[in-house]
Amino acid sequence: TQLLEQSxxxxxxxxxxxLTVYCNSSSVxxxxxxxxxxxxxxxxxxxxxxxxxxxxxxxRLTFQFGDARKDSSLHITAAQTGDTGLYLCAGxxxxxxxxxxxxxxxxxxx
Amino acid sequence: xxxxxxxxxxxxxxxxxxxxLSCSPISGHRSVSWYQQTPGQGLQFLFEYFSETQRNKGNxxxxxxxxxxxxxxxxxxxxxxxxxxxxxxxxxxxHPGGVEQFFGPGTRLTVL
Numbered sequence: 001t002q003l004l005e006q007s008x009x010x011x012x013x014x015x016x017x018x019l020t021v022y023c024n025s026s027s028v029x030x031x032x033x034x035x036x037x038x039x040x041x042x043x044x045x046x047x048x049x050x051x052x053x054x055x056x057x058x059x060r061l062t063f064q065f066g067d068a069r070k071d072s073s074l075h076i077t078a079a080q081t082g083d084t085g086l087y088l089c090a091g092x093x094x095x096x097x098x099x100x101x102x103x104x105x106x107x108x109x110x
Numbered sequence: 111x112x113x114x115x116x117x118x119x120x121x122x123x124x125x126x127x128x129x130x131l132s133c134s135p136i137s138g139h140r141s142v143s144w145y146q147q148t149p150g151q152g153l154q155f156l157f158e159y160f161s162e163t164q165r166n167k168g169n170x171x172x173x174x175x176x177x178x179x180x181x182x183x184x185x186x187x188x189x190x191x192x193x194x195x196x197x198x199x200x201x202x203x204x205h206p207g208g209v210e211q212f213f214g215p216g217t218r219l220t221v222l
Contacts, residue, residue, distance in 0.1 A: 033210060042114070042200050042213030043153075088153065092209040097166055098143075102152040 003027055004091055004101035012107040016078055021104045023089035024071040030092050032065055032072045037086040037103075046074075079108045112137065114214035116201050122220045128189040131217045135182050135203030141165075142184040143211060144176060147198040159184055188219075196221045 004025045013019050023032070031050040035043035047056050049065035049072060056063045060083075062075040076083055089101045115134045123129050135142050143166075144156040155168040159178035176186040182203075188195055198218050202211035 031209060035211075035213075040215070042202070042215050043211070045210050045212065048210055090211075098155065098209055098211065100145075100153040100155075 003099040004089055006087075006089060006101035006104050008104060009102070010105045010107075012109065013079055014109050015081055019076050019079055019106065021074045021087050021106070022071070023073070023091075023101055025091060026070065027091065027093065028069050030069075032069070032092070033090045033098075034063055034072070034074055035088045035090065037088060038084075043086075043088055076106075079106075081108050081110050084108050114201060114203050114212055116199075116214040116217050118217060119215065120218045120220075122222065123191050124222050125191055125193060127191050128187065129191060129219060130185055130187045131199055131201075131219075133184045133186075133201030133203075133214060135184070135201075136212055138205075139203035139212070140182050140206055141204045141208075142178055142182065143202045143204070144184070144186050145200040145202065146170070147200055147216070148196075153200070156186065191221045193221050195219065 004023055007022045031048055033048045034046045036046055037043040047063045052067045052069045054065045060077045064073045084107050086103045086105050088103045090098050092098050117132045141160045143158040146154045156170055157164055157176050158166040162178045173189045178184045198216045200213050200216045202213045204211055
């Protein structure tokens, strides 16, 4: 059983559309991170959120941390083909242990 | 700064053999973690080393082991390989006191 549940598992959209990916848990995290992984590469850190209710924006990407620090969402506005990849959320329990969700595979069609 | 490097990038072994993978962290990073990634199980934490000591360990059998050297470089070893060990093995390093992971490109291990 995954500590972090991500939904949906797969998402395919047309370029220019918006999308939202969810990351949920029954555990409280001291911080939560989002990564993107492209085929044949390791995950790349996108953002870290640490405060309940926090919203961070990174160009067309908006990340939100739930008030209770148990869940998070990633919203992409006007998706581009370069946004295609596997999106992973990861929650930190304490200072050192990191648990990853199973990931959401996003495909943006031209 | 150079990123995390892993060698080799690809490896093919047969059942029963053993394998050693290598990881060089980002300069100044003293924590190195190893993960196994498979389509079915996703990204699973293997272990973490900090200052040559194993600080955390995931739920993997004793066939999986690792070590860290004084220059923070790390190796992981898998003995008596099984078909199910076929996976992408990722190494990640982090800032002192940080939890954010900086990943290498991974080693793709295929066990035949």
